[in-house]
Amino acid sequence: MIEKATVDAIVAHARRDHPDEACGVVAGAEGSDRATRFIPMLNAAMSPTFYEFDSGDLLRLYKELDERDEEPVVIYHSHTATEAYPSRTDINLAQEPGAHYVLVSTRDGADSPEYDGPVEFRSYRIVDGEVTEEEVRVVGSYAETEGEH
């Protein structure tokens, strides 16, 4: 479950950085499974086929999350020429078993703001090399779903 504004922000970031891959996290309170704070990151690899957070940025990010009792609820990145499915590299390097790995694809013209088709936006758990896709439910706000499980 993810808020519409967050989905829009992730897609906008992916379009902005196309043809390079875009990456970032959406943080939330520890244990809440609510992705509430959108944090776009720099792709230090600046590549159309690879992404990596800069090591200094990574340290600052995790310190900040720690201080705020937050965790990376969502880790997102874009694929710019292939489907929004984890690549072999994505699977090998995934090291946050608790995170939702979100992939968007900006292939086939989806990078353009004028593109009016649906943008591929999919979510996975990646644990010990096992990929499990999960349904993405987009809501207006988490507040309106209170009481649901």
Added chain:
Amino acid sequence: MAIELRVPTILRTYTGGAKAVNGDGTNLAEFIDNIDGTHPGLKERIVEGEPEELRRFVNVYVNDEDVRFTGGLKTEVKDGDVVVVLPAVAGG
């Protein structure tokens, strides 16, 4: 006094869930060996190969400095230092 290791979530299975553990050593290699003595298995997740090197997709910081720029496993450490291990966030 001791040297503190901040353990990332994915490696807390080696520390019984603890976010931080203490060890000793005069450089990073010794410190990691020392920690591995009390928490077997941790070392293998941080270093690889022969001669030993830091794994490419694991970042290690001593007092906020990425050790890739300070001598890698030979980086000196002392009582009171804080060693942070963070898996890279990367993919293709």
